Amino acid sequence: xxxxxxxxxxxxxxxxxxxxxxxxxxxxxxxxxxxxxxxxxxxxxxxxxxxxxxxxxxxxxxxxxxxxxxxxxxxxxxxxxxxxxxxxxxxxxxxxxxxxxxxxxxxxxxxxxxx
Amino acid sequence: xxxxxxxxxxxxxxxxxxxxxxxxxxxxxxxxxxxxxxxxxxxxxxxxxxxxxxxxxxxxxxxxxxxxxxxxxxxxxxxxxxxxxxxxxxxxxxxxxxxxxxxxxxxxx
Numbered sequence: 001x002x003x004x005x006x007x008x009x010x011x012x013x014x015x016x017x018x019x020x021x022x023x024x025x026x027x028x029x030x031x032x033x034x035x036x037x038x039x040x041x042x043x044x045x046x047x048x049x050x051x052x053x054x055x056x057x058x059x060x061x062x063x064x065x066x067x068x069x070x071x072x073x074x075x076x077x078x079x080x081x082x083x084x085x086x087x088x089x090x091x092x093x094x095x096x097x098x099x100x101x102x103x104x105x106x107x108x109x110x111x112x113x114x115x
Numbered sequence: 116x117x118x119x120x121x122x123x124x125x126x127x128x129x130x131x132x133x134x135x136x137x138x139x140x141x142x143x144x145x146x147x148x149x150x151x152x153x154x155x156x157x158x159x160x161x162x163x164x165x166x167x168x169x170x171x172x173x174x175x176x177x178x179x180x181x182x183x184x185x186x187x188x189x190x191x192x193x194x195x196x197x198x199x200x201x202x203x204x205x206x207x208x209x210x211x212x213x214x215x216x217x218x219x220x221x222x223x224x
Contacts, residue, residue, distance in 0.1 A: 004157070042119065042214040043158075043202070090157070101146065101165070104212070106157040 023091030143208020
C-alpha cells in the first residue's frame with residue numbers, strides 16, 4: 001500500500017453511537033493531521049500530531065477524541081455527535097509538521113453522516 | 116483575521132486556458148500551495164510558491180506576488196479530467212496552513 005489510507009470511506013451513525021475513524025500513512029512521515037471539510041467552506045484543521053505528540057487542538061468539541069499510537073496511525077474517536085458534524089473528514093501527513101516547504105499529503109477521506 | 120479568497124466556481128472549455136485567482140491576507144507568509152481535489156477524492160498537491168514569479172509544471176503554472184498578496188493557477192490545454200476543485204492555502208508566520216474554500220472548475224466540451 002502507498003500514500004495515506006482512511007477507513008471507513010463512508011459512515012452513517014446516530015447521535016448516540018460511538019465510532020472511530022482510522023488513518024494510516026505509508027510515507028514515513030512524522031506529522032499527521034485531522035481536517036473537517038464541509039461544502040463550500042475552507043478546510044478546518046482539527047488536530048495535529050508531531051512525532052506522536054499532539055501539538056494542535058483547534059477548539060474542537062470533546063465529542064471528537066484523537067489518538068495517535070505511533071507515527072503511522074491516527075484515529076478519531078466519535079461520540080454523541082450532532083447532525084452539524086456531518087462532513088468529509090480528511091487525514092493528512094507530512095514530513096515534519098513545521099518546515100515552510102513541508103507538504104501535506106491527504107487520504108481520500110471518510111464521508112460522515114450523523115442522523 | 117486571516118483570509119483566503121478565491122472564486123467559488125468557474126467554467127471553461129476543453130482545450131482552452133483558465134486562470135484561477137487567489138488573494139490572501141495572513142499574519143506573515145511562508146509559502147503558498149495549490150491542491151487539486153476531484154469530487155469524493157483526496158486533495159492532491161499541485162504546486163508550491165514562496166518567491167515571486169511563475170513556477171511551471173507541464174500544463175499547470177502557478178504565479179505569486181507577495182507584495183500584492185496574490186497568486187494564480189494557470190491551466191493550459193484543458194482536459195475534461197481537469198474538472199475538479201482547486202484549493203489555495205497559505206502558510207502563515209506560525210507555519211499554520213490557512214485554506215481557501217476552493218474553486219470548482221467545470222470543463223465543457
